[in-house]
Amino acid sequence: MKFGILSIGNEVVKGRTVNTNASEIANFLIQNGHEVAYVVTCKDEPDDICNSLNFLLEYCQAVISSGGLGPTLDDITIQSISRCLKVKMEINEHAMKLIEEKYSSMNLPVSDERKKMAMMPEGSSTLENSVGTAPGMFLKHHEKMIFSIPGVPREMRGMLRGIVDITGKGSLKYISREVKIEGIMESTFAPYIKKISEEMKNKIYVKSHPESAEFSHPILIIEVYGYSDDEKDLDYTISKCLDQVRDYATKLNGKIVIS
Amino acid sequence: MKFGILSIGNEVVKGRTVNTNASEIANFLIQNGHEVAYVVTCKDEPDDICNSLNFLLEYCQAVISSGGLGPTLDDITIQSISRCLKVKMEINEHAMKLIEEKYSSMNLPVSDERKKMAMMPEGSSTLENSVGTAPGMFLKHHEKMIFSIPGVPREMRGMLRGIVDITGKGSLKYISREVKIEGIMESTFAPYIKKISEEMKNKIYVKSHPESAEFSHPILIIEVYGYSDDEKDLDYTISKCLDQVRDYATKLNGKIVIS
Secondary structure, X not given: OXXXXXXXXXXXXXXXXXXXXXXXXXXXXXXXXXXXEEEEEEOOOHHHHHHHHHHHHHHOOEEEEEOOOOOOOOOOHHHHHHHHHOOOEEEOHHHHHHHHHHHHOOOOOOOHHHHHHHEEEOOOXXXXXXXXXXXXXXXXXXXXXEEEEOOOHHHHHHOHHHHHHHHOOOOOEEEEEEEEEEOOOHHHHHXXXXXXXXXXXXXOEEEEEEOOOOOOOOEXXXXXXXXXXXXXXXXXXXXXXXXXXXXXXXXXXXEEEEO | OEEEEEEEOHHHHOOOOOOHHHHHHHHHHHHOOOEXXXXXXXXXXXXXXXXXXXXXXXXXXXXXXXXXXXXXXXXXXXXXXXXHHOOOEEEOHHHHHHHHHXXXXXXXXXXXHHHHHHEEEOOOEEEOOOOOOOOEEEEEEOOEXXXXXXXXXXXXXXXXXXXXXXXXOOOOEEEEEEEEEEOOOHHHHHHHHHHHHHHOOOOOEEXXXXXXXXXXXXXXXEEEEEEEOOHHHHHHHHXXXXXXXXXXXXXXXXXXXXX
């Protein structure tokens, strides 16, 4: 299944917070056989959230938003998504029950700010948040799946399994391996990457990630990865590619640092 | 000026590489008086790059792409942007000169892979890369500004100044300050944030970033920030807001850890 990730929060857009959530979500989805097509980061503004959501829904089958589910004034993800999709909001009884249970167990009142976290679009269901209080949201809308989870990393992390329980696992196995080479410039190695990629008919990705300056002390990480229904075959093919990478690197007098 | 950031690279989308570039670029722009509206991350695929670019151009006056400028087969940013905007590619003489100078100084030939980095859309100009070899690109297209810079952080970083030299600085001063509070739940503090925000008529942002679990040991970072043409007034207003935050926190028996 092709996913889009929507990271919501002024603090992410303006660079206060580095978007590690998107990386974690993407990693999790790929390890579970899914594909990630785009990540969009936008501010806590209804129109911005709507524009981003529409973009992702155009190209993806499922969207996971993170951030903006909490009790404060600027936590407007769920209401913005509802408005954007023209779906009415209602109190989700299950969400309310979860919230009441959590605060009652602490002898705390369910204030308006806390109740707010139980407002969900009609027809949606809740994703349980075992770490924090704001429940997540799952809505099926015109054959697309929309999930909203919190932005606090501990809470976000705890809810990913529940998403894959709903979508199911994808069939694609993903394998990635890397070789680190010193002393070869990226532009020198480029034709060999092209050669290996062409031999693999673009079924395997061979990517160079330069880790330092091209001239003074070149270090390249060559990443070889792919997706396949046949894990054994993928593993074999990637190993063969890595052998070629090592052979070419040695011929070009590169030093293989990590293999 | 309202900017969009386009981060290009399979390694970013699939979560291998955390998108620190987008944070650095956003920080730099905001420190220079500009606004960042969206960040989009996409794969090294022509259609994905085009879809992302079109989305950003719809809502922003300027777009900065990072990644995909190098010598390898999958470095396709410039050609994808050109194709997307239906602008012909040509050898940019200035870019070629920069590339030839760099490689000649090392007694290295200008191979096809190296020449490729001088191909630019018609009408574009180059941004000098003082750290690496791939020059950046600047194109004005239908009153929008498009900048392409490398994804290698050292190279990206070295080219931001050149972008603001072209756009000029924005007039907005940005100030952000934070208070760290222990022992108050986000949902408990939420009405006070609402109160302060409303008094400020939403001209100042007061944001709570929970740093731990809501129940067991709540830690909140309260961030107060804003943008204004009048730096002195902004500074004063933010100080006043922070005083209120500290007062409320103390009344609620919170412990101010960092102020």
